[in-house]
Amino acid sequence: MYVTRNEYMVTAGRYDQYEARNSKFFELLRAQPGYQAGFLLQSLGSPAKYTRLGRCESREAQMAFTKSDKIRTFQQANPNDGMWTPSGPQQAFEVLVIVDGAWEAKYANIVDWNIKPGMAAAFESNRKALFELRKQHLSGKGWVSSRLARFLGTANKYFILNLDSGPEFAGDADVPEIQLFNLRSPGADFRSTPNVQERYEVIQRV
Numbered sequence: 501m502y503v504t505r506n507e508y509m510v511t512a513g514r515y516d517q518y519e520a521r522n523s524k525f526f527e528l529l530r531a532q533p534g535y536q537a538g539f540l541l542q543s544l545g546s547p548a549k550y551t552r553l554g555r556c557e558s559r560e561a562q563m564a565f566t567k568s569d570k571i572r573t574f575q576q577a578n579p580n581d582g583m584w585t586p587s588g589p590q591q592a593f594e595v596l597v598i599v600d601g602a603w604e605a606k607y608a609n610i611v612d613w614n615i616k617p618g619m620a621a622a623f624e625s626n627r628k629a630l631f632e633l634r635k636q637h638l639s640g641k642g643w644v645s646s647r648l649a650r651f652l653g654t655a656n657k658y659f660i661l662n663l664d665s666g667p668e669f670a671g672d673a674d675v676p677e678i679q680l681f682n683l684r685s686p687g688a689d690f691r692s693t694p695n696v697q698e699r700y701e702v703i704q705r706v
Contacts, residue, residue, distance in 0.1 A: 534561025541700035
């Protein structure tokens with residue numbers, strides 16, 4: 501699976517307009533062959549910052565839409581008009597792991613990882629095991645899902661998307677089994693630089 505990540509800074513006073521435009525865009529995406537799911541997230545710490553995630557079955561499906569007349573027609577009918585500024589280029593990732601639990605996702609936590617050379621396979625296996633422990637012990641307690649994606653531009657860059665039903669991360673600290681897991685395989689064993697993470701509210705999803 502293939503996921504794109506876009507970040508935007510939205511002009512103050514125009515958040516509602518931006519969200520309405522994105523809702524139309526999601527309706528367009530929903531009808532595209534190969535499109536699977538998407539989220540629009542608003543940063544809790546920087547309210548002007550929005551992140552949009554879109555998942556397709558393949559890169560080919562995404563590129564077919566990106567190059568289509570449909571998106572050009574949409575852009576002409578729904579111009580930016582100073583509503584937002586991209587925070588950087590669109591990034592593309594391969595989705596490696598999705599572990600879902602119960603409940604509806606209302607908040608999200610994105611964690612960016614840079615992994616030491618040669619540690620990719622071990623890291624991916626380790627995170628999958630951690631996600632399964634979360635499903636076993638945190639389902640119905642605020643945790644909704646944990647997902648791992650690898651950046652297609654370099655082998656050692658990843659992001660993790662954690663979804664929760666409440667504003668606080670349904671963390672691992674209160675679960676002895678997860679505490680033991682983290683003690684035996686701490687994140688510091690894998691990362692080459694400190695993680696960067698940010699908390700969001702889920703504004704829209706398809």
